[in-house]
Amino acid sequence: MTRNEPRTSTGGAVDATEVLLPGRVAPEGLVVRHRRLDPPGPGQVTLRMEATGVSFAEQQMRRGKYFDQPSFPFVPGYDLVGTVTEVGPGADPAMKGRRYAALTKVGAWASHVLLPAADLVPVPEGTDPGTAEALVVNGVTAYRMLHQLARVRSGDTVLVHGANGGVGSLLVQLARHAGATVIGTASARNAEAVRSLGATPLDYREPDLPGRVRALAPDGVKAVFDHVGGPGLVDSFGLLARGGTLVSYGTASTRDVVGNAMLPVLLLFARLLRWNTLPNGRGAHFFNLWNGHRRRADFRRRFARDLGTVxxxxxxxxxxxxVAARVPLSEVASAMTLAESGTVVGKVLLVPDQP
Known part of the structure; x- marks a missing residue:
């Protein structure tokens, strides 16, 4: 059921709509609620959401599996794009009416969000907000993994698992732009989508997937980008050429495994650490968008730079x-179900309800 767009109240307050994750629930257990959002405080702005994403992080969060999620209940939402509607004391008044992107980790699944003005990154005029949203986390993640961790160059061959996904599809495009040859795994139904991006598609259910990759890259690959984790990570590392790099950036294989949320991550870290001690010239890394910054100002500056590049x-x-679909915020259960189905190409977005 769609709801009317919230109206601005007096004094800069807003009647906002948001999605609450009350605990470990099925998608239908997500709660759409309304509340009064206070005016922006010093250094803050009110951002009216135009698009926010449904990512693997939220899929893990609803299961209590994301390694540093807050305690239930909370509002999910890793990132968003929107327009500034109100500016608090100390924030630049010129921001009002302009479109920005923001990385939030939580809180973005709402019609309006209070954010520090310093966290916002300008979105170029004329850029579709949904397209920009699909580049915020996914684009910066793909860009950093490819160019700053794996350092892929022209002539390299790389393997991208989940090449039809939000991050995977961007990895393929960036690698091709860099002059690399790309092998991309996906389901058979998404093979043509992967091929259209410029990669050679392989069915991830192939019984001898490592053998198929070796047939295409007999000397091994320069880099493997693996969001799956689990036992298949051993194959990913084994496919590297000497001097190659494995970049792990998720544990999708353990998404539905019941138990301690931290255990799969700790086991993954232990495995990567051990591999980095082997005398074979190959490296193994776990990518986390938030790591490597001692100061918030450094994180903001680097994120703004990389998102600007993307x-x-x-x-x-x-x-x-x-973009796989644009679903109204009030229909978040359908959006989550679609994102978790494994059948889509690209990112599922939440957008404002139409009046």
Missing amino acids: LDLHAEGVLDPP
């Missing part, structure tokens, strides 16, 4: 993030 690449026609 948005520029989109403007130049290099990156075209696939």
Whole structure:
């Protein structure tokens, strides 16, 4: 059921709509509620959401499996794009009416969000907000993993698992732009979508998937980007050429495993650490968007720089993030179910309800 767009109240307060995650629930257990959002305080702005994403992080959060999620209940939402409607004391008044992107980790599944003005990154005029949203976390993640961790260059061959996904599809495009040859795994139904991005598709259910990769890259691959984890990570590491790099950035294989949320992550870290001690010239890393910054100001500066680069690449026609669906915020259960189905190409977005 759709609801009317919240109206601004007097004094800069807003009647907002948000999605509450009350505990470990099925998608139907997500609660759509309304509340009064206070005016922005010093250094803050009110951002009216135009698009926010349904990512693997929220899929884990609803199961209590995301390694540093807050205690229930809370409002999920890792990132968003929107327009500033109110500016608090000390924030630049010129921000009002302009479109920005923000990385939040939680809290973005709402019609309006209070955020520090310093956390916002400008979105170029004319950029579709949904397209920009699909580049915020996914684009920066793909860009950093490819260029700053794996350092992929022209002539390299790389393997991208989940090449039809939000991050995977951008990894393929960035690698091809860098001059690399890309092998991409996906389901058979998504093979043509992967091929259209410029990668050679392989069915991830292939009984001898490592053998198929070796047939395409007999000397091994320069990099493997693996969001699956689990036993298949051993195969990913074994496919590396000497001097190659494994970049692990998720544990999708353990999403539905009942038990301690930290255990799969700790086992993963232990495995990567051991591999880095082997005398074979190969490296193994876990990518976390939030690590490597001692100061908040450093994180903001680097994130704004990298997101700006990614948005520029989109403007130049290099990156075209696939959007699987745009679902009204009040229909969040359907959006979550679709995102978890494994049948989509690209990112599922939540957008404002129409009046």
